[in-house]
Amino acid sequence: MNLVEESYKEKDKSKTKLISRIILAIIILLVLVIIGIVIAIYYIDNSKLKIYVNGGINNDIEQYLLTSEDGEIYISIRDIAPVLGYESYNGEYSNRSEDTSKCYVQSAEEVANFSLQSNKIYKLYLNSTSSTGENYEYLYLDQVVISNNGKMYMSEDGMQKAFNASFTYDKEKNRIYIYTLDYLIQSYQNSVLDYGYTEIQDNFNNYKAILNGMLVVKKDQYGVINAQTGEAIIEPKYDSIEYMPSTGNFLITSNNKKGIMNNQGSLKVQILYDELTLMDSDLGLLLAKREGKSGVIDTNGNIKIYIEYDNIGADITSFSNNDIKNKYILLDNLIPVQNDGKWGFFDKNGKQVVDFKYDNLGYKATTSKNAMNLLVIPNYNVMVVNSGNKYGIINAEGEEIIPPMLDDAYMYISGGQKYYKMTFNDQELDIIEYLNIVSVNSGGTNLDNTTSGT
Numbered sequence: 001m002n003l004v005e006e007s008y009k010e011k012d013k014s015k016t017k018l019i020s021r022i023i024l025a026i027i028i029l030l031v032l033v034i035i036g037i038v039i040a041i042y043y044i045d046n047s048k049l050k051i052y053v054n055g056g057i058n059n060d061i062e063q064y065l066l067t068s069e070d071g072e073i074y075i076s077i078r079d080i081a082p083v084l085g086y087e088s089y090n091g092e093y094s095n096r097s098e099d100t101s102k103c104y105v106q107s108a109e110e111v112a113n114f115s116l117q118s119n120k121i122y123k124l125y126l127n128s129t130s131s132t133g134e135n136y137e138y139l140y141l142d143q144v145v146i147s148n149n150g151k152m153y154m155s156e157d158g159m160q161k162a163f164n165a166s167f168t169y170d171k172e173k174n175r176i177y178i179y180t181l182d183y184l185i186q187s188y189q190n191s192v193l194d195y196g197y198t199e200i201q202d203n204f205n206n207y208k209a210i211l212n213g214m215l216v217v218k219k220d221q222y223g224v225i226n227a228q229t230g231e232a233i234i235e236p237k238y239d240s241i242e243y244m245p246s247t248g249n250f251l252i253t254s255n256n257k258k259g260i261m262n263n264q265g266s267l268k269v270q271i272l273y274d275e276l277t278l279m280d281s282d283l284g285l286l287l288a289k290r291e292g293k294s295g296v297i298d299t300n301g302n303i304k305i306y307i308e309y310d311n312i313g314a315d316i317t318s319f320s321n322n323d324i325k326n327k328y329i330l331l332d333n334l335i336p337v338q339n340d341g342k343w344g345f346f347d348k349n350g351k352q353v354v355d356f357k358y359d360n361l362g363y364k365a366t367t368s369k370n371a372m373n374l375l376v377i378p379n380y381n382v383m384v385v386n387s388g389n390k391y392g393i394i395n396a397e398g399e400e401i402i403p404p405m406l407d408d409a410y411m412y413i414s415g416g417q418k419y420y421k422m423t424f425n426d427q428e429l430d431i432i433e434y435l436n437i438v439s440v441n442s443g444g445t446n447l448d449n450t451t452s453g454t
Helices: 003-047 059-064 156-163 181-194 204-212 431-440 447-452
Strands: 050-053 065-067 073-076 087-092 102-106 110-115 120-125 136-140 146-148 151-155 165-170 175-180 214-219 221-226 232-238 240-244 249-254 257-261 267-273 275-280 285-290 293-298 303-309 334-339 342-347 352-358 382-387 390-395 400-406 408-414 417-424 427-430
Touching: 050 059, 059 065, 073 156, 110 156, 120 156, 151 156, 156 165, 175 181, 181 204, 181 214, 204 214, 204 240, 214 232, 214 240, 221 240, 232 240, 232 249, 249 267, 257 275, 267 275, 267 285, 285 303, 303 334, 334 352, 352 382, 382 400, 390 408, 400 417, 400 431, 417 431, 427 431
Parallel strands: 050 175
Antiparallel strands: 065 073, 073 151, 087 102, 102 110, 110 120, 120 136, 146 151, 165 175, 214 221, 221 232, 240 249, 249 257, 257 267, 275 285, 285 293, 293 303, 334 342, 342 352, 382 390, 390 400, 408 417, 417 427
16 A cells, blocks of 8 residues: 555545534534423423313313403303302302303302302302201402403402312412312321321311311211321310301310310300301301200300290291391391290390381282292391281381381392382382382381372
8 A cells, every 4th residue: 555545544534533523513413402492392381381170280271260460360250160060150049140240159069159349259058957057158258259251250269268179379380289179088088097087077068177277087076187287176076076167167066065166176165055056257146056945146155145035047948039148137137036926136236126026027928929928128128027917117227117017018020120019008019119218208107198199
């Protein structure tokens, strides 16, 4: 081999090495680009909002969300309802309509009613064994219900309270986690066993305690524990325990007597009563029964109405169209109390304002096929009372706007509108027109003079 050939071979080797290095550099660059693209895709994908429902991704829910200017998340009430196992309707539960300023959601256990621009929701337990009985319970949301494109939206807090679901937004990770009550209870079943208890008490109200980090559990008898640590809040030594969501207290039963404990395990109401039923959470009033008699106490055990009366609270089952939310406190002030067959009224402070003189509360229609039963007229804050075979109307202070002299006092509905009528001396008169006249002519309760002037 001569020198020329050797020179060419050296050049070929150098060229091959250079090409190899170039190819290697290109490969490394391509790998880096691919890694960069993968990282960018991962970052972009990871920065997108992801919504988890009971552990699984459900990003369809994103279309039901609305973010306000201050960053508050709102959820479309009727759109989220089927995702959480609820049905939804416009109007109110007791008065379904196409009124889009109101709506309600319903599960097998309860109903929750919403009103636009209100932060107060009314819930009705469909299980009659609840401590609230037939009464609606109300809860306050941290924000009012708003409207957007004709849909009603609630805050995160509203979702938890109305749908009994946990809603958590992790802003740093841009993740929303939603857990239904059933899922949460199931997830804590094994923990309860690990803590040395046999079960979570099977009661819908008690399940709701998990939303506040507590569990009502059983070990021979019932108690309450911290859901995360298993630490006892109320020792397991009671025959039954029921959580009261609107107050955060617990109704406890021992030896067939009932009392109230708070969520720190302190006794608020002594275990002395045959029955205790929440009348109003804002006022902190409880219907108390003992030895066949009824009275009213507050949530600290103080007596407001002595436990010596036959019955407290109106029977509102016949007045489903009257929009009555609380059978124990009518017209936002009057507590109906029955004794020796007669009805009287106490105010919400426990002072008697009307003597026991009425035979019945409300009017039950008998004269017309269009007439409907009538107890209260909400917008005018008045109520129908009965004495003998005559009817009267009283206001929220217990004053007689019309003494018991009417033959009828009823309601009917036409075209979705409610009308209120009364008959006196064979004349049919409009109750609302009369009430407007009375409000103008102060002290004018002479029905003869009023009607003759119209």
